[in-house]
Amino acid sequence: MVKILLPQLSEGVQKATVSYWYFKAGDKVNEKDDLVELTTDKATFNLPSPCSGTLTEILVLEGSTVNVGDSLGIIQES
Amino acid sequence: MPLKVIELGLVDFQDAWDRQRELFREVKESRLRCGLIVCRHYPAITVSRRANRNNILASPEVLKNKGVGIYAVERGGDVTYHGPGQLIAYPVFNLNYFKKDIHWFLRFLEGLVIRCLRESGIKGDRIEGLTGVWAGRSKIAAIGIAVRNWITFHGLSLNVQNSDLSNFSLIRPCGMDIMVTSMETISGKVIPIEKIQRDLVNLFKTSCGI
Numbered sequence: 001m002v003k004i005l006l007p008q009l010s011e012g013v014q015k016a017t018v019s020y021w022y023f024k025a026g027d028k029v030n031e032k033d034d035l036v037e038l039t040t041d042k043a044t045f046n047l048p049s050p051c052s053g054t055l056t057e058i059l060v061l062e063g064s065t066v067n068v069g070d071s072l073g074i075i076q077e078s
Numbered sequence: 079m080p081l082k083v084i085e086l087g088l089v090d091f092q093d094a095w096d097r098q099r100e101l102f103r104e105v106k107e108s109r110l111r112c113g114l115i116v117c118r119h120y121p122a123i124t125v126s127r128r129a130n131r132n133n134i135l136a137s138p139e140v141l142k143n144k145g146v147g148i149y150a151v152e153r154g155g156d157v158t159y160h161g162p163g164q165l166i167a168y169p170v171f172n173l174n175y176f177k178k179d180i181h182w183f184l185r186f187l188e189g190l191v192i193r194c195l196r197e198s199g200i201k202g203d204r205i206e207g208l209t210g211v212w213a214g215r216s217k218i219a220a221i222g223i224a225v226r227n228w229i230t231f232h233g234l235s236l237n238v239q240n241s242d243l244s245n246f247s248l249i250r251p252c253g254m255d256i257m258v259t260s261m262e263t264i265s266g267k268v269i270p271i272e273k274i275q276r277d278l279v280n281l282f283k284t285s286c287g288i
Contacts, residue, residue, distance in 0.1 A: 010181035019128050034226070039128060042209040043154040043180045045225045 002051050003071040009040050014068050016040045018060045025058050029075065036072055053077040081286045082110055083279055086117035088162055091124065091149050098231050101170045105229050111175040114282050115168040116275055119160040121146040121242070123249060126155050126222065133157040136248040146248065153232035155209075155222035156253035160235055161242030163260065165274050168233040169282065178228055184209050184221060187234050190285060191219045194236070194278045200264050210252075211236075216259035217251065236278070238262065238271050 009016055020037040023029055035049040057074040060066045084101065086094055094117050101113045123134060123146055133156055134141075134148070141148065146159075160166060173183060188204050191211040195202040195218070202211040202218060211219035219236040237243065237260035246258045261269045 010179045013181055017128075037127065037152075039154050040180055041154065041184055042221055043184060043223045043225055044126070044152055045180060046227075048227075 001056075002053070002075045002077055004035060004047065004050065004073045004075065006038070006066050006068050006070055006072060007047070008068050009038070009045055013040060015065050016045070016068075017065050018062050018072065019044060020062060021058060023055050025055055025073075027055050028078075029053065029055050038066075047072070049075065051075055051077050080111075081283050082113040083283075084113065084115045085275070085279075086115060088118045088120065091119050091122040091147060091160060094119065094166070094168065095149070095151070098168050098170065101168075102226070102229060102231050105170050105172050106227060111172050112286055113170040114279065115170070116279060117166050117168075118162050118164060118271065119166060121159070121161045121245060122149060123147070123157060123159055124149045124151045124153075125157045126151060126153055128154075129156040130253055133250040133253045134248065135250060141248065144245070144248075146245070151232065152224045153222040154224065155220070157249050158220050158222065158235065158251055159242070159246050159249055161245055163237065163239035163241035163243070163262075163271075164235045165238050165271055165278065166233070166235050167278060167282070169230060171230045173225070173228040173230065180223075180225055183225075183230060184223065186285070187221050187223075188219075190278065190281045191221075191234060191236055193281055194274065195261065197277045198261060198265065198269060198274065200261055213259050213264050216257040218259050218261065218264070220252065236261070236274065238269055238274050
């Protein structure tokens with residue numbers, strides 16, 4: 001199981017908002033696929049998938065905020 | 079650090095969007111660290127994924143009659159308007175070579191606009207928490223970017239001439255009840271966009287060493 005973690009997008013900024021999931025829970029994903037779009041201030045940032053596998057769980061829904069280092073979802077590696 | 083500059087003139091939003099994607103690929107796949115597209119747009123409204131469509135106030139019929147296209151885009155922010163009286167800049171910067179910090183890049187763009195305004199004798203300011211550049215209480219430049227693989231696209235629009243300002247009433251800019259102004263309004267004289275374009279491109283060029 002690989003956790004999808006929110007990286008540091010800006011110095012001193014600890015939060016981002018999940019604006020779009022490119023996949024649903026249960027979908028197969030490939031490493032480097034755009035997985036989730038995050039929004040901070042007037043910028044969007046695409047987080048790529050850290051590995052190939054199945055997105056088993058989405059932990060932070062669109063519109064919700066997430067802290068740096070927290071898990072956005074879980075991928076079961078294939 | 080050389081900056082590749084592409085000057086498109088007055089183009090459809092879609093054309094410039096396509097050119098942004100080409101430039102993005104070039105920056106991603108080559109050693110080019112930064113590129114810049116500058117242009118003006120025929121009237122267009124762009125909305126982000128997060129935007130509230132209710133912030134488009136005009137009906138589809140009104141927009142059609144005015145020839146204003148609507149484009150859903152991947153940048154941050156809400157809804158904005160673009161038209162020929164604005165100067166548009168789309169910086170495609172590989173932040174891996176600069177600073178991997180999204181807010182730093184937003185502040186960098188604001189700083190360039192503020193310096194560009196200063197060259198025309200206009201005082202532009204930041205307002206904390208409200209990304210963009212402001213002249214007094216009115217917004218003079220809007221900023222909204224997207225970052226993929228730490229490469230930026232989309233960018234900024236600076237209101238130079240007054241010709242479009244009335245079209246901002248078609249929307250609630252940025253989803254807020256804000257006033258919008260232009261360099262022409264502030265200075266009380268017509269300002270040639272070509273001059274502002276030269277100033278802004280030069281500022282980008284000299285700032286690329288950052």
